[in-house]
Amino acid sequence: MKLYELCPQIEKNESYIYFDKKYLSDIFDFFLMDMDTNIVKKEIPALAQPGLTDNLLSNQDALDAIINVPIFSENFVKKVGTIMSKDVTFYPCLINSKYRYYLGKIKTKCQLIDYDISEYWDISDDDDRDAEPILSSPVYLSNTSESFYIARDIKEDTEFLVSELFKDLIIKHKFNIKIREVS
Template identity: 30%
Template sequence: MKTILKKEETLIVFQGNTDRLFDYFVRDATDGEFLNYVELKGTAQEGMKEEDLEKCDFLSGIVGIPIFSERFVEKSSYFLNQECMFYPIEIKCKNRVKTFYLTKINCYQEWIDYDSSGFRILVDGSKMLTKPIVTKVFDNEFYLTRDTITKSRWAASEKLKKFVEEHKLNVEFEIVR
């Protein structure tokens, strides 16, 4: 999934400790207890306009955590609540503030073919996945899923894509091969 915005500098920058957000939402390294004591806030980069907040149902954050609009969550929560947890976040763009939801995906599948995928070698010699290749067939029992190995990579099913199209939600989909 990706935002419908076709311009540069439209990522959401989270305020506060992004390590804790990443540890909970992506790495599953914490229990998320800190979320009971913080107010989640984010700021749009300078390329986003105030009216973009009204038309987007998905925003991209700098840490790779899915951010969905209130409209998207209201329409999909009856089935996505089984796979995801939603946390309200105030997104500020210029002078406008709007509620969106950070999403923790709790469904996992092994779907990346690591032998065929592209990697970048980092300074310390470790590899970072840059171009995942999907060769495994997804089961259609999910809407959103994360890879079991690279938890920062997640995918949407055809069922979710169809739901988005039927409800005319403003989300785009990337095809990963």
């Protein structure tokens, strides 16, 4: 099955969703590191950068966040949330106190990255020779035998991709979501 990455729908500066600093650590821990936090017991407030106008926020089915957590529209979740429930759980998010979207906690994990040819930053120093290198330029696998709509890499928690099944949902429901095949 071919793999794809979600692409920015809007090619503008300042077109990300961001979160108040007091929530950022909990969002990262819960959505990326699979740690329990209290963040999802309420609707998560978020703000749009100025490049995301009211018109754009009303018409997008996926948005980019400053951390690598997928954000989907209410329209998207209503139409395919149940279909995708094996791979992702959706948590309500209110953008600019006005637009209801959903943060996706990706449950499915599999290898998406070719670790041998990806590039890493070596962060070790004289005091800490055992520090793990940090992925700087991932090289994604172009396909997988796994069956999923959306998955997070098994080692690199901040990396996720979508599949042909997800692409088929975009086409069928005419979602305003842009994807790019990885190679």
